[in-house]
Amino acid sequence: MTVTEIATLRINTPHDWNSPTIQSFFADVAAQQAAWSGYPLHYFQDTADPSVVYILTGWESVPAHYEWIKSEQNQKLLERGKSLIEVVGLQHAHVEAKLENVSCIILEQWKRGDEEDASGEHEEVGSVEEAPEQVCRIKGYAQEQAVEGHEEQQDVGRKRYFMRRLSVQRV
Incomplete structure (x- = not known):
């Protein structure tokens, strides 16, 4: 089963997501890591x-991701x-995230044993x-309106x- 990488990054000031340097950096990361994985x-x-950015992507396995992390390219x-x-x-979640057609997500984490929604639905x-x-x-x-109120x-x-x-x- 594919694992999902969830990387949490913070953009350092004075940069923000729209800074040309940040855009160029993240475009290169996306291209190179996707070519590898x-x-x-x-x-x-x-x-x-807004300074916190998450990368979500798939990997064949956790060891495959660590090979990328150690690589000279990375x-x-x-x-x-x-x-x-x-x-x-x-972190790596043993769940396949399908993210191609979504504009927003909610990531939830909790301790094992409480795996039901309050509504009783299983996901x-x-x-x-x-x-x-x-x-x-x-x-x-x-x-995005679908998540309003969930916060x-x-x-x-x-x-x-x-x-x-x-x-x-690409800048």
């Missing part, structure tokens, strides 16, 4: 903090990005490789991250 990268922005990208971004977190969830006691669910929405619905023990799709323009 065979999976497209999807960029999302935290709705509460190390050059990381060196180039040193002054532009900070890597805040990285595909996957364990988190780096913290097997946690489970993860990624819900995609075609329109106030925080359940005890659940973390929710609300994200808007970002596009990269």
Whole structure:
């Protein structure tokens, strides 16, 4: 089963997502990593903090992703990005995220054992490789209005991250 990489990055000031330097950097990351992995990268922005960018993409396996991380090609990208971004977190969810036609997503995480919605509906969830006691669910929405109001619905023990799709323009 494919795993989904969820990388959390923070854009360093004075840059923001629309800065030409940031756009060029993330366009190169997307092109090079996708060529290596065979999976497209999807960029999302935290709705509460525009400096936080998430990369969501697939990998055949966690070891395949770590091969990329160690590669000379990726190390050059990381060196180039040193002054532009900070890597805040990285995790792999054993769930396949279908993100091609979504404009926003809600990422939820909670401890194993509480895998039902309050509504009783079951949805595909996957364990988190780096913290097997946690489970993860990624819900995609075609329109941003679909997530309005969800931000106030925080359940005890659940973390929710609300994200808007970002596009990269080659500069």
